[in-house]
Amino acid sequence: MFERPRSGERAVLVRLGLGAPVDPEDLQEFAQLALSAGAQPVATVTGRRDRPDPRFFMGTGKADEVRDVAASESADVILVDHALTPSQERNLEKHTGRRVLDRNTLILDIFAQRARSHEGKLEVELAQLKHISSRLVRGWTHLERQKGGIGLRGPGETQLETDRRLIGQRVRVLTRRLEKIKQQRETGRAQRAGIPVPSIALVGYTNAGKSTLFRSLTGTEAYVADQLFATLDPTVRRIHLPGGTQVVVADTVGFIRDLPHELVAAFQSTLTEAREATLLLHVVDASDPRRDERITQVNGVLAEIGADRIPQVLVYNKIDRLELAPRVDRDADGRALSVWISAEKRVGLDLLETAIAERLARLARHARVRVPASAGALRSRLYAAGAVRSEHATDDGTLDLAVELPDVELVALARTPGVEILEVPERDMPCAPAEGFLQSGPFLSANKLR
Numbered sequence: 169m170f171e172r173p174r175s176g177e178r179a180v181l182v183r184l185g186l187g188a189p190v191d192p193e194d195l196q197e198f199a200q201l202a203l204s205a206g207a208q209p210v211a212t213v214t215g216r217r218d219r220p221d222p223r224f225f226m227g228t229g230k231a232d233e234v235r236d237v238a239a240s241e242s243a244d245v246i247l248v249d250h251a252l253t254p255s256q257e258r259n260l261e262k263h264t265g266r267r268v269l270d271r272n273t274l275i276l277d278i279f280a281q282r283a284r285s286h287e288g289k290l291e292v293e294l295a296q297l298k299h300i301s302s303r304l305v306r307g308w309t310h311l312e313r314q315k316g317g318i319g320l321r322g323p324g325e326t327q328l329e330t331d332r333r334l335i336g337q338r339v340r341v342l343t344r345r346l347e348k349i350k351q352q353r354e355t356g357r358a359q360r361a362g363i364p365v366p367s368i369a370l371v372g373y374t375n376a377g378k379s380t381l382f383r384s385l386t387g388t389e390a391y392v393a394d395q396l397f398a399t400l401d402p403t404v405r406r407i408h409l410p411g412g413t414q415v416v417v418a419d420t421v422g423f424i425r426d427l428p429h430e431l432v433a434a435f436q437s438t439l440t441e442a443r444e445a446t447l448l449l450h451v452v453d454a455s456d457p458r459r460d461e462r463i464t465q466v467n468g469v470l471a472e473i474g475a476d477r478i479p480q481v482l483v484y485n486k487i488d489r490l491e492l493a494p495r496v497d498r499d500a501d502g503r504a505l506s507v508w509i510s511a512e513k514r515v516g517l518d519l520l521e522t523a524i525a526e527r528l529a530r531l532a533r534h535a536r537v538r539v540p541a542s543a544g545a546l547r548s549r550l551y552a553a554g555a556v557r558s559e560h561a562t563d564d565g566t567l568d569l570a571v572e573l574p575d576v577e578l579v580a581l582a583r584t585p586g587v588e589i590l591e592v593p594e595r596d597m598p599c600a601p602a603e604g605f606l607q608s609g610p611f612l613s614a615n616k617l618r
Contacts, residue, residue, distance in 0.1 A: 179207040180238045183249040184226055185216040193458055197425075198249040198271070200375075205278050210241045224263065225256045235264040247274055251426070271426065272299065287349050294342040301335050365406070365553050366528050366574050367416045369442040371470065372451035373462040374422025377485040381451055381511035382419040385521075404441070409525040410518075412554050418445070423469045439473045446574050447527055448480035449520075454508065455489040481523060482506035488513050496523055503527070534572050536590040541565040543586055 179202055183195050195212065202209050215230050224231040225248065238246055245267045246260065252270035260268040269277070276296050283289045370378040382388075386405040403419045418441040442448060450466065452459050463482070470476045487494065487508050494516025497506040504523035509516030534557070539546055550556050550571060558570040568590065573581065582589045 177207050177245055178210045178241065178243045179245045179247050180234060180241065180243045181209050181212045181247050181249065182226070182234055183212070183214050184230075185214070186220070187216075187218055189216060190214045194249070194425075198247075201271075201274055201278065202247055205274055205281070207245065207247065209247075210243055211237050213237055220250075220256075223256065223259055225250060225252055225260075231260065231263050234260075238264055238266050245269060275424075275427070287346070290342055290346055290349070294339065294346065297335050297339050297342070301332065301339075365414050365416050366446040366577060367418065367441075367444065368447050368449055368524065369418045369420055369445035370449050370451055371420055371442050371466060371475075371480075372422060372483075373453065373456075373466055374424050376422065376451045376453045376456075376462070377511050378422060378451045379419055381449075381483065381485060381509075382417060384511045384514055384517055385417055409521050409528075411525055413525055413528065414553055415446075415524070415528070418442075423466045425465050427469060439475075442470065442478075443473055443475045445475070445478055446577070447524065448475065448478050449483050449524070450480045451483045451485050453486050454484035454492070455486045459484075479527065481520075481527060483520060484508045485511050488515065494519055528574060533574070533578055533592060534570065535578055535592040537569050537571055537581065538562075538588040538590055539567050539569060540586045541567065543567075546584065546587070 181195070181198060181202060183190050183198060185191070195214070199209055199212075213230070213234050215226060217227065221227050226234070234246060237243075243266060246264055246269070248260070248268060248270050250270060251272050252260070252268070257268050257270060276292070276299060280292045280296065283292045370382055372378050382403065382405075386407055388403075388405050404416055406414060406416050408414055420439065420442050448470075450463070452463060456462060467476065470478075481504060484506060488510040492508060494510070495508050496504050496519050497508075499505055504526055507516060507520045507523050509520055511517070547556075547567060547569070550569065555571045555573050556569055557572055560568040562568060571578075571581075578589075578592070581587055
């Protein structure tokens, strides 16, 4: 495992502009990453290159400057805001005489500190092992194979090979454990699919205020801190919207520029909440001068995890910093596209809840379903969710229910054993989350839904 930086460890920050000057906003974000990891930035070295140097990533002169600055500031570690190759990292460590951590290693370390759930800790460890496996060095030459005659042969395996073998074994163990947890999670999600409650996932750039909004909406004491990646493990709570509609709200991990791919792949426990949501609330820091760029970066990660086709509402948070009034922006059809709020000041939350209810109503569809008399638990859950509009008992004891559900929940209901979809009136507006399932003539058959 990586040696986690001690609180207050003195660090030199290094950021190069490749083909362009260093962006001060990027440098400030990297400084926040260092602080989130527990480091104490004592100096910053910047520069510009057309392309990375294969030896140090930076040029030899810049490497000398980093070495001298680290020595003069008595720095303990050098943090580089770029992804370094294993050889570049080792060369810099040898040249400067100090530990060198690249951007990916730093983010992995923050994730290791933030993970709270058992699954989250396993995912972090797996990502760390995959990352460190390419950075093993030949540090145990005394255990190497030795050539010669009787009595001169070594143990047959170098320490480097032993480390790789042990890491490989641990990776396989963690992969099996995570696969088992994934199966358990999918089983639980399949059971929850029988409860037709729309799900809302909060997504956005890290430190945009997702956890503050989650706490304001749900009234729960979610962890909130002014630091990057304050929330890693998903938190799910149920709330009631205006009109009595129940929804499940999930807080997810914040995104960031150049998020390591292995972390995107690893944190399925929180990203699945976004991928399986009925509606996304894309939280944006309205006071961030680069908010449009952040929106694009978040949408890129959503596309990478397969959540780009899920409808979303932009939530411009922290309007109190801009002294703006809360409002709702709508398109030509009156659909709520964005809501301007302050989660910390609890300003505009009523507008947001109304916009969510409106969007979910646009996603909802009326249907007639038939459930067996033995499905009393399912009937109770439908009533508890406020989805039943009318009920009629047939001669054979089955129940004909008129329901109103979002398309994705209606598809899940259609796949429930014993449930028969009688008819689904077509509507004029398209259905974003489940277009592939719900397309037919004036009425949709159960086979179409299945």
